[in-house]
Amino acid sequence: MAQIADDNHGLRLAVRYVVLILIAVIFIFPLVFMLMSSLKPDQQLLQDTSSLRAFLPVGDISLNNYYAAFDRAPIGTFVFNSILVTGVTVLLSLLLCSMAAFSFVFIDWRGRSFALGLILATLIVPFETIAIPLLLFVSKLPWIGMEGLTWGWLNTYRVQIVPMIADGLTIFLFVQYFRDLPGELVEAARVEGASWWQVYRKVVMPLAGPVLATAAILKFLAMYNQYLWPLMVVQNESYRPVMVGLQYFFQLNIAWGEVMAYLSLITVPVLAFYLYLQKAFIASIASTGVKG
Structure with missing residues (x-):
């Protein structure tokens, strides 16, 4: 037997x-x-x-298609812009969304359930419905930089980064993960006199590796594949990301070999990022998931 x-x-x-x-x-x-x-x-x-x-x-x-692709479009600039915008957005998103989730789970304050429900409700709102109002808003925002006070954020990196930092899905992932952590750890740290910032930084976040990997990958893919928003707010070639740069290859005569060469080049950062976080991603799927 x-x-x-x-x-x-x-x-x-x-x-x-x-x-x-x-x-x-x-x-x-x-x-x-x-x-x-x-x-x-x-x-x-x-x-x-x-x-x-x-x-x-x-x-x-x-490799002729690759040479022709570089001649047709500034691919290096597009890839650099996408990596910069995506990397900064992912880092800020992980920081701010995890802090928001920490306050929803561990800190008792009035109206937190309503605020969390309001944030989660934004998941059902398509970005296209707020794109035009958001465009009008950022086109009139002030900014203090090297040139002094200026108005309008169009044709900048910040207009591609700041509106995309916080999102309901990332906050939801952190909230679900933090709720599964042992509350005794937080209570013990508070009894020992730790501040909320110390609890967040030294107790909770060292245990949040799996959800960090999950949120980072999802945010990376969403930001790297951005097309509509950069197309609306960036007309200067120096700030365009890779997805907007794809339209260079569909002007006049379409060269499909060059299109494939361009897609191969812009896929490299995605594969590299995924392979780097592969083990943490698999661990996150096994240990967290999205629980109801």
Whole structure:
């Protein structure tokens, strides 16, 4: 009986691995297609799409599309802008949203349930419904910088960062995670005379690695893929992110090889960020999730 049980367990494990490998291959196919297409001239690229040659490095393979892509658009500037805006926004969002969630969970103040419900209600409001009012608002905001007092935030980094720092989903993730932490740890720290800031920084946040990874990845993807808002508030090429830069390749004659080369280049930061946080992300899915 033990031998039969072991055989069944081994069979189930083998089937599970086969299924996981097939799923992984399905998800990898678009990346392979994108990379292989970026190395082929347009005519060959279009011909190969009807066969498995689209996923193979066969035919006239070269880096010409990459050279042409850099000639058509300032890709380095776009990638730098996206990484800067996304990185700063993610860091500020993790800090401020975690502090807000900490106050909702651990600090007793009047109206916190109503405030949290109001924040969560914003999750059902599409960004498109507030885009125009927000645009009118930021176009008249003052700013004190090296040039002195100026009016309007358009064509700046701050207009892409500040409105996107706080969001209901990130606060909700932190609230759900903090509610599962042992309250005795916070109570013990308070009894020992720790301030709320010390409890947040030395007790709660060192335990928040999984939710930090989850929130960071979701925020990174949302910010890196921003298109509508930067398109509305940034007309200066020096501040444009990668998704707005994609429109450079659909003007006049569309070169699909150059499009694939551009997509390959702007995908690199996303893959690097995901691989860096992969272990923490898997741990966060296993330990937190989104609980009702």
